[in-house]
Amino acid sequence: MDSVEKNLLIGAFLTGGVDTALEANWAYQAGQGKIAEPSFLYTTIADGYLPPLDDWIASAGTPIILYLLGRGLKKDSLKTMAKGGAIYGVSTLIGCTIARVAIRTIPSSYSYRVVSASRELR
């Protein structure tokens, strides 16, 4: 694995790490039967057809911050990390959006949707 691949992987893990932290916070509080705090982080967007705010913060926000840091500090390694994070983030947002739209639109899924204690598709 060369240095570019390492930086791509680090960027993907950084973005995934932010995503994990936000989702684990939600999941822990959901496990306790509470509404996750701070609640603004988990705001639903477009009536639930798009991923909630925390997914956007992690998947889009982290790579953008990495890129801006790389540009500001003039470090190519940070820019490469931003690319790794962007590959993870873009894939997550596109996949999650398609899944949410499918589950919310297909009528036969109604009963499954209601009974599911889904954390992904909250």
Added chain:
Amino acid sequence: MKIPIISGLSSVEKRLLIGGLVGSFSYYGVYTTRYLVPNYPPLLKQKLDPHLPENGELLSLVAPPVILKVAPRLAKSTDTKEKLGDIGFGTMLYSLPSIVRRVGSSAAYQFGVESKPAARLTQPIATSKYGLTATNTNARATTTTVTPTRGLSKYIVTA
């Protein structure tokens, strides 16, 4: 039609992105199927451990990078090997952090359930004179006396 962001990417970056999308579609494909298909295999719904995500989710995250890691070895052309290698690495960029995310969030959910404060106080154990006990919330502490008697009636029950 050219999309500016996509056309600005190099061919390697495009392959990495395709790989990431392959991983994502694999995961969310299985995830969506789980909620849409009534006959979704129960084995895939099970968990190896309560702190882990469902088997189907884990499989959908592990399988694509493994397959795309093996695939270049089977390809004959060097060019194809290189392309498959890039796509495979792109899949790893999505799948590996996603495994961490899913395991982390499933474990956090389980820890939340385990640390959940009791919803109501446990009621005292109801005991009857027959030695029956019940801890159920519907149990009431009552005593029942059954007295054998004489005459036509078999029993007189007083409570």
